[in-house]
Amino acid sequence: xxxxxxxxxxxxxxxxxxxxxxxxxxxxxxxxxxxxxxxxxxxxxxxxxxxxxxxxxxxxxxxxxxxxxxxxxxxxxxxxxxxxxxxxxxxxxxxxxxxxxxxxxxxxxxxxxxxxxxxxxxxxxxxxxxxxxxxxxxxxxxxxxxxxxxxxxxxxxxxxxxxxxxxxxxxxxxxxxxxxxxxxxxxxxxxxxxxxxxxxxxxxxxxxxxxxxxxxxxxxxxxxxxxxxxxxxxxxxxxxxxxxxxxxxxxxxxxxxxxxxxxxxxxxxxxxxxxxxxxxxxxxxxxxxxxxxxxxxxxxxxxxxxxxxxxxxxxxxxxxxxxxxxxxxxxxxxxxxxxxxxxxxxxxxxxxxxxxxxxxxxxxxxxxxxxxxxxxxxxxxxxxxxxxxxxxxxxxxxxxxxxxxxxxxxxxxxxxxxxxxxxxxxxxxxxxxxxxxxxxxxxxxxxxxxxxxxxxxxxxxxxxxxxxxxxxxxxxxxxxxxxxxxxxxxxxxxxxxxxxxxxxxxxxxxxxxxxxxxxxxxxxxxxxxxxxxxxxxxxxxxxxxxxxxxxxxxxxxxxxxxxxxxxxxxxxxxxxxxx
Numbered sequence: 001x002x003x004x005x006x007x008x009x010x011x012x013x014x015x016x017x018x019x020x021x022x023x024x025x026x027x028x029x030x031x032x033x034x035x036x037x038x039x040x041x042x043x044x045x046x047x048x049x050x051x052x053x054x055x056x057x058x059x060x061x062x063x064x065x066x067x068x069x070x071x072x073x074x075x076x077x078x079x080x081x082x083x084x085x086x087x088x089x090x091x092x093x094x095x096x097x098x099x100x101x102x103x104x105x106x107x108x109x110x111x112x113x114x115x116x117x118x119x120x121x122x123x124x125x126x127x128x129x130x131x132x133x134x135x136x137x138x139x140x141x142x143x144x145x146x147x148x149x150x151x152x153x154x155x156x157x158x159x160x161x162x163x164x165x166x167x168x169x170x171x172x173x174x175x176x177x178x179x180x181x182x183x184x185x186x187x188x189x190x191x192x193x194x195x196x197x198x199x200x201x202x203x204x205x206x207x208x209x210x211x212x213x214x215x216x217x218x219x220x221x222x223x224x225x226x227x228x229x230x231x232x233x234x235x236x237x238x239x240x241x242x243x244x245x246x247x248x249x250x251x252x253x254x255x256x257x258x259x260x261x262x263x264x265x266x267x268x269x270x271x272x273x274x275x276x277x278x279x280x281x282x283x284x285x286x287x288x289x290x291x292x293x294x295x296x297x298x299x300x301x302x303x304x305x306x307x308x309x310x311x312x313x314x315x316x317x318x319x320x321x322x323x324x325x326x327x328x329x330x331x332x333x334x335x336x337x338x339x340x341x342x343x344x345x346x347x348x349x350x351x352x353x354x355x356x357x358x359x360x361x362x363x364x365x366x367x368x369x370x371x372x373x374x375x376x377x378x379x380x381x382x383x384x385x386x387x388x389x390x391x392x393x394x395x396x397x398x399x400x401x402x403x404x405x406x407x408x409x410x411x412x413x414x415x416x417x418x419x420x421x422x423x424x425x426x427x428x429x430x431x432x433x434x435x436x437x438x439x440x441x442x443x444x445x446x447x448x449x450x451x452x453x454x455x456x457x458x459x460x461x462x463x464x465x466x467x468x469x470x471x472x473x474x475x476x477x478x479x480x481x482x483x484x485x486x487x488x489x490x491x492x493x494x495x496x497x498x499x500x501x502x503x504x505x506x507x508x509x510x511x512x513x514x515x516x517x518x519x520x521x522x523x524x525x526x527x528x529x530x531x532x533x534x535x536x537x538x539x540x541x542x543x544x545x546x547x548x549x550x551x552x553x554x555x556x557x558x559x560x561x562x563x564x565x566x567x568x569x570x571x572x573x574x575x576x577x578x579x
Contacts, residue, residue, distance in 0.1 A: 022050055024166075026073045027199035029206040032170050035059055035066075036197055037073040039083065039163040044136040044155075047086045047164035048110065054197045058088030059165035060109045061139070061152075062116045062359065070150050070165065074141060082141040083162035084153070091133035091154065094386030102366055107137060107154075117359045122151035139165070168197050170208035174224035174233040177213055180246035189246070190216050209233050218244050222251075229295060231312075240277035241265075251278045254300060268300055293323040313345030337362045375406045394419055396431070396442070412463050414444045433464030456481040 024036035038050065051057050061067055074082065088110035096106035103119035122140075136157040139150045155161070177191055194200050196210040207213070211224045213235065220243045222235040235248050242250035242263045250256035252265035267273050267280035274281050288296035292308035299305035310316055310323035317324050328347040329340035336349035337360070351362035369378035374391035381388050393399055393407035396417050400406045409419065409431035418428035418440040430442035437443040447466035448459035457471035470481035 021054070021198045024197070024199050025163075026076045027195065027197070027201075027204075028069050028072055029173065029195075029204060029208060030065070030069070031206065032173055032208070034168045034170070034195065034197065034199075034208055035069050035073065036166045036168070036199055037085070037163065038166065041160040041162065042086070042164060043160055044086050044090070044157040047161070048088075051164070051166035054166060054168070056166045056168035056197060057110050058086060059167040060088050060111060061118060061120075062109075063118050067118060067120065067149060070139060071141075073165070074150065084138040084140045084142075084155075086161045086164035087137055087139050087152070088167070089137035089152070090157070091131060091135040092386075093133045095130050095132040096386060097130055097371065105131065106133075107135075115358050117361075120149060120151050122153045166197065168208065170210075172226045172231065172233040173206040173208050174211065174235055176204055176207065177215070177222070177235060178248050179215075189218075192216070207233075215244075215247050218247070220244060220247060222248070236276075236278075240275065242278055253279045291321050293317075293321060311345060373405045411442065414463060416442045418442045431464055453480060455483075 022038055025039045027034060027036040029035075036056075038047070042050070048058050059066070059070075061070065070085075089104070089107045090110065091105075091107045102114070104114045104116060105121070108114050109116075131154065134157050135154045137152050138155050138161045139152055141150050176193075179189060179191065191202055192200065192214045193202065193204050193207055194212045194214075195204075195208060207224050209224050209226060213222045213224075214220070215222070220237075222237050222243075224233045225236050226233045236251060237243070242252050242256055242265045244250060245252075245256035245258040245263045250258075250263045250265060254268065255266040257264055257266050265273065265278050265280075271280040273279070288298065288306040288308075292306075294311050294314065295309040297307050297309050299307065308316060308321050308323075313326055313328070314323040315326050316322075325342075325344055327342045328335055329342045334340055335347060338352050338355065339350040341348040341350060349357060349360065351357050354365050355362040356365045368380035368388040372378040372387075372389055372391070374389075376391070376393050376397070379390045379392050381390055391399060391405045396409060396411065396419050397407040398410035400408050409429075411431050411434065415437075416431065416434065418430050418436055420426075420428040420440050425440075428436055428440050430436050433445055433447075434442035435445050444461070444463050446461050448461045452466060453459035453468035455474065456468035457474075458469040460467040460469060466479075468476065468479055468481050470476055474481040474483055476482075
């Protein structure tokens with residue numbers, strides 16, 4: 001049982017003893033990546049620790065190819081109920097809205113990223129709108145509509161799954177050993193492989209570096225290793241000389257000769273065996289290594305013949321010796337979907353702003369502020385944070401503590417910048433207790449200068465407000481002070497022998513001195529007087545206009561020609577009487 005094995009591993013580590021290596025129940029290697037299935041109850045943390053101790057991590061399923069590997073591993077486990085196996089996908093603590101988080105719904109791989117071109121959730125349409133971590137993911141074939149496609153299901157990380165899947169990456173790998181046919185095949189020849197992560201068997205498509213191979217019945221033990229300057233692994237051993245020629249050509253670089261029951265390597269006439277007894281070297285090789293910029297390839301068919309070769313991403317120069325960088329970005333079509341940056345021997349793909357590079361493709365970046373309720377502006381943070389954005393306010397404003405998505409005017413100084421509309425710079429607002437001064441500056445109003453504290457002992461002006469300081473025997477009534485009113489029944493005859501005292505009105509305790517007139521009253525009287533003077537001036541102006549109009553009318557009537565004729569006639573009639 002894996003649980004017993006884990007306890008043994010922890011106990012051995014505590015005592016400083018060699019730790020036992022867990023045995024996988026199946027493995028697959030594709031190129032430089034290997035995957036292994038481990039069975040037995042284990043929590044997510046315990047499974048992750050086992051994979052890391054084997055120099056790997058829990059499996060990431062980023063493509064349908066990785067999903068097919070899981071199906072192959074599960075198919076080799078025999079019948080029975082499909083097990084639930086941990087994979088390297090985990091939801092960090094906090095709650096996430098599943099509507100805007102992409103195919104992984106806020107989960108992250110144990111490698112620290114969330115890149116994927118594949119997802120297979122078991123209850124995608126039945127899942128709630130929000131998920132709260134920490135949660136971990138297990139894969140299973142149970143309840144899958146399409147056979148052979150394991151589905152993902154979120155689980156509590158402390159739950160014990162039936163096993164887990166580990167992933168390992170290596171710099172290179174070796175092919176399975178090439179074994180000759182004929183007599184060797186009928187001699188009961190068998191090969192048993194062992195990998196660095198504990199997988200054993202005879203059926204492997206590829207063996208990672210550090211794997212060993214035991215060939216029976218010859219007792220040959222080989223190791224997959226990589227020589228300097230090479231990109232692929234090859235089988236070898238520390239003991240010099242050839243092994244049986246029927247297995248991987250005896251390890252010989254050229255010819256393996258089997259005579260008198262022994263195998264040995266033969267080198268061309270102009271070369272000599274190296275120290276390992278399998279490789280050959282000659283005088284021309286030193287010249288070749290000196291002249292070639294990168295790699296030297298000796299021609300076995302031409303004495304002293306060789307040719308220079310270049311590493312991947314370089315091309316042979318015109319002198320057939322040096323190597324020049326190949327500008328991969330000049331290829332047609334371009335190797336990148338959007339932007340290509342050439343590097344020595346390679347290139348880098350990049351994306352335009354607003355896009356992310358995912359599995360060699362530029363996809364539109366997720367809008368972290370999508371669906372926000374910020375009153376002013378939204379500032380995106382990181383996808384790992386919850387929520388992945390922060391609400392910010394305009395200058396002169398601050399978030400409300402209990403409602404950080406809303407803003408309120410804020411100023412604790414005598415001057416603050418006003419809140420002006422960017423489209424209409426002349427439209428500005430100030431916090432309460434401030435007045436807009438020249439430009440776009442809000443200046444504190446001195447409420448004490450306006451006589452707000454009438455009955456108080458003194459007035460204290462504060463930024464945006466004021467405070468009335470009450471004297472002895474006074475209480476605050478609103479923002480002002482007043483004398484303490486007498487309680488009801490305090491002056492009634494209660495047996496004290498003192499005469500009752502008349503209750504004091506709640507507004508004032510004594511007639512107000514003549515000099516202490518409220519500034520508001522003075523302002524009202526001044527405004528009333530001014531209005532009366534304006535009315536009198538208007539009336540006088542009206543009368544003068546009316547008098548001028550009457551005089552003009554009289555002058556007009558007297559100047560009419562018909563009127564002059566009548567007057568002349570009267571004068572004519574009166575003249576004889578005078579004679």
